[in-house]
Amino acid sequence: MPVTLEADLVVALSSRTLFDLEHSHAVFERDGVEAYSLYQIEREAEPLNPGVAFPLVRKLLRLNEGRERPLVEVILLSRNSADTGLRIFNSVEYHGLAITRAAFTNGAPPWRYVEPFGADLFLSADARDVAAALQAGYAAAALVPSAVAESPSDEIRIAFDGDAVLFSDEAERVFRERGLDAFQAAERSAAHEPLSGGPFKNFLDALQRIQAAFPIDDSPIRTGLVTARGAPAHERVIRTLREWGIRIDEALFLGGMDKTPFLRAFGADMFFDDQRGHVERAASAVATGHVPHGVANEAADEGNSERLEGAGQNP
Template sequence: MTGPVSLVVAISSRALFDLDASHRVFEQEGVEAYCRYQIEREEELLEPGVAFPLVKKLLALNARIGDRGQVEVILLSRNSSDTGLRVLNSARHHGLDVSRAAFAGGSSPYRYVAAFGAHLFLSTDQSDVRLALEAGCAAATILPSRVTTRTTDDDGPLRIAFDGDAVLFSDEAERVFRAQGLAAFNATERAAARSPLSAGPFKGFLLAIQQIQALFPAQDSPLRTALITARGAPSHERVIRTLRAWDIRIDEALFLGGLPKAAFLKAFAADIFFDDQEVHCDAARWHVATGHVPHGVANG
């Protein structure tokens, strides 16, 4: 390493904390009522949201990394600074070291993702996520889930799982599958096995993770990754060779050949899973925190 490494994750307030009651006020009574509601309750602490356990584990990596690098979580919010005070108070109470924030006063905060140098943006607002993806940043919509009620392994490694096509890789192969079917997809991928796939929106985030992992022996890393894909043989070879060409290590690779992913995500004990297809996300979100990546042919 030539210097300290960094991993920067930007997150919306609704992904980090449970703001469902506040959001109902906004939808039913409007902006002014919402502002009053938040200011009147700014000393009332918010409960953790779906992405809270993920953020807690991300920030805990700093104790292991030391002066070799830093993991930073930045709050990006449509709130004003007045209404955002409750969120920052809650973060401090819960022991989350969040020192940087952007309160966009009702506008989309996606334009600050690049300004902060974020490798990933997580939000509950799909329109903000799409704008971030179009701007070239890895981004996902955090889906409602019950995962915050389950017992989490706070002391275990942070486990991040990815789908392949249209997430880590481009959707070029997925387009063949949708247009011509499985036989044509397998034939095309077999013929192109030694030609690396083009990068998808999450390649940069995976590279940033790889830099953190490189600080530790593989058997003692506080961060583990998994590729969990519907691909099976013979289309697996192109994926393996693509990751090799990118010089990226994936700790676990599961080629499911079309099997449902939820049970495998649960077995991997993923802290979060990223997939471009809503059908996979809907099944996964009851077992693990799930980020839908609205990118590629599956999303119009």
């Protein structure tokens, strides 16, 4: 009988997010695929240094220690060939990561294997792969160069923006098309109408499945909603989560304030946001993924986007 994955959470990620492959990638960009292949083969006994996603992955895999059935499965989806991927697997073994499954696609889009592996989340450094995965309906983020320092705590802390990440971008469209006053009025009148789910709703569901296996006061995972919304736009968010039956451990309604110091105080191991401005600022403090989804990523005028963001409660 074929083996099936029984984990509550399956995370798929590229080798460039798990390990620091920026110098190797620069060789590829400058000298081409043959030079890159030779570079990796010559160094396949040299372990790679950790990348942006490494601390989070190590924490997630620790959840499996001492368990017959794993809570988490981590899969590598890489544009490397099997030949150049040997260095990746050697590095996995060197760092003691319990990762046994991978797809090496030799330059072809690896996100196609998100569905066969049943992944709840796809992390990549390639924005094209991320955009394609999101369009196909999967939770995906492009990890950006970030200030990453592994927390001394084993607790996993993951933070999310709200609109266009956990929720649809329906409210944000009102804000961008009609302004802050119209947005607040619309959210007040729709306070009892749940928002539609965004691309990361199912990933949050998967996290909650793991949380449910532990006492509420002793969970190894802590989630946070960090949104530029403020009152009166908070009520619809709270009621939406209640309708979904999903628990958020901490909810920060910042009313347009910079999210960065709050993410640092929360101690996020990873933060997901759809707006480039928030992502770029947050990356100075925590590992951050851009979710290129929704109206904020359709806008042609980035300068106008930043102007609206500075106006106040940009959701």
